[in-house]
Amino acid sequence: MIDSKIPEGPLAEKWNNYKAKAKLVNPANRKKLNIIVVGTGLAGASCAASLAEQGYNIKSFCFQDSPRRAHSVAAQGGVNAAKNYKNDGDSTYRMFYDTIKGGDFRSREANVYRLAECSAHLIDHAVAQGVPFAREYAGYLNNRSFGGVQVSRTFYARGQTGQQLLLGAYQALLRQVSLGKVAMHTRHEMLELVVIDGKAKGIIARNLETGELERHVADAVVLASGGYGKVYYLSTLAMGCNSSAIWRAHKKGAYMAGVSWIQFHPTSLPQHGENQSKLTLMSESLRNDGRIWVPKTAKDDRDPNTIPEEERDYYLERKYPSFGNLAPRDISSRAAKEQIDAGHGVGPMKNAIYLDFSDAIKTQGKDKIEAKYSNLFAMYEKITGINAYKEPMLISPSAHFTMGGLWVDYELMSTIPGLFALGEANFADHGANRLGANSLLQACVDGYFIAPYTIPNYLAGELNAPKSDINHPAFDEAETSVRAQLDKFLNSKGTLSTDYFHKKIGRLLYEKCGLSRSKEKLEDALNEIKLLKDSFEKDLLITGDDTVNSELEKAGRIADYIELAELMCHDALQREESCGAHFREEYQTPDGEAVRNDKDFCYVSAWEWKGKQQLPELHKEPLVFESVQLAVRSYK
């Protein structure tokens, strides 16, 4: 039975109760304790910096050439905080409720409330770090509204909020490096978790500059390695984003939860060709002023500016009048897919919809729109060659954020004691769908405000435990298995590149475990994945050797993706309901809305790895709602 360790007391008191009772470590003892943090995005850098400030010794790892490159840098729109600066009725409870509802009642009340509660402090902290958030002329902080919400609670730094928050965390991290409290390991990839006596005690990392395998030991291991949306190949994620750290921990005993809950972002640029490597995200904030439409007539390929008003279908405004173009991401994405599937798609590949600013420019003036979004318009023109001030943008949904990840309890600890998962690497706060501007928030809150209490609470019990060292047989075994896998890749004498397999698994998932799923499609997918696995075993070709070799790096990630894809399909198949981003075609209303089944599926699916040839085992964490009524999630 898995224990989520939710603290006692009423919802609003739980976190304070936890903090009041959490064990502390004497400052003199902190320097005797070592923590490994994998990943330097918002969750990893903030956690490493905060724990180093307390006096623990941190080893920080990232595969990029600098911790500043982590993919948190790319988030554009903003970060939510219930500060009620606009006096428009926001509160901690309202933010909690919006997030619970946004996640289609598939997340833990206590976690979500804590997220909303800590949100206000994050803005304070980021401002103290010098994050240049948007300001009003009077000098006060400005904010705006975002999808799924009817108040203004999203703080932003132009269209580069992720970059600015990350620089704040990165600078805090490097400050601790200069103080000698953090040892930074860039261009290092974690390839195995080391478990000693049932507890996470270290990692095997490959130095990507030399190819050398390194052993690192610690008293706790934190995975803040981000999400796995890149499993779809075409996605909004950076090329290096991968699932390897959490997947290898999963194979060592940590459960994976909500694996098939993957958000498709409604406003990315559409695919334009076969050799494309990614889909670029356009900030969701554009939906504040842009109106989404398609031609009423299918296959209408007239120039959009010549299509008269009455022949346009503003389908979000029509179907969801109270939220309109700000309908949440899963709903907007699925609505777009419906239009595209029905032949109303536009653009050269007929795979897009229009995001039109002409009305906003008419009513507010071009200057105002330019002030709000100029960098996004410039980016759009750079990529597509089209001036969106003059004609509507072409956008389409694409794989984006993973709500699933390692199962963690209230303390953000996985089922392996001493192994913590933060930010997008855990499944914790978003349920079956994440609301816009909640991901930067979760990553920061996990690292700045939660882990600094819960990790010491665990470490207090480790002070007198025997110290592990890198000569332990568990390290030998872990290193041997990593070495064997690398050798196998290098000796594979096939003809197909890593990208071939990545594109193949990605396309398969888009078709069968993407925006909509069905029993039939998922069963097909599981069969096809088996064939792909066999092919990967014998047809892979890696050129080069075991030094700097990006193909070798990718091979391990693809091997993990193929196994993960299989679990995603099992998870989606087992959950016979539609909820949030998980839309099972068999479970919908006559007008195409998701039908959730609270009687049978009001739980988190936590999966246990049982071995290569075995089916994964399902463990259920029942979701208990004490403070909210389960309701049909309507945005009409």
Next chain:
Amino acid sequence: MKLYLKIWRQLNTSSKGEMVDYEIDNVSEHMSFLEMLDLLNESLIQKKERVIEFDHDCREGICGQCGVMIDGRAHGPLKNTTTCQLHMRSFKNGDTIYIEPFRAKAFPVLRDLKINRSAFDSIIEAGGFIGASTGQAPEANSIPISYETAEASFDAAACIGCGACVATCKNASAALFVGAKITHLALLPQGKIEASKRVLTMVSQMDAEGFGNCSDTRACEIECPQGISILSIAKMNSEYAKALIFRK
């Protein structure tokens, strides 16, 4: 389109590199420059050859990890554009393109087009931060910052640390990178307090890393993908002079 590529190949930091010729066909104008390199690498794998190593990650112009010299220009021919956001419509059928790593003594080549830019991190470590620890911040609106100041600070904070400024400078100076961080933090009330200490330690670290001096050629500003203004170098110089005068 068909292109002729001359690409820098180098085994490791201590070996000698050379330009190697490649031909590539079926390049679509919609591809990004890095997707064109992906296509070339795919063809090398098919020939059982080792791929060309290059740095990249986000491919949306924000992470700062990509960057090569293209026909002698950092990030290629377009203004304010990273290599990943450069598309092949900027080239034409039959073009010969020279592709080399960003070169500077402080940026040693790791392999092919991959370089080591950790000198930038060392400069930030020397003081490119505000000494705010977690959990002690005052209410955010208690420090009002004018709209203009926040915007000016943001303009400087937008630096992505790609190194184009260094690569394009004949002195391999990091003044734009350092100036941007100094400006970002010195403009804000929170950052002003440590401004003197910060500028002295960062400038000193910049010299220690082997970057050259700024001789005001403005090449950095022209090649900066984020459009960071050389006024930030002026701001750094003025902060530096102030710090020297008032140094205790």
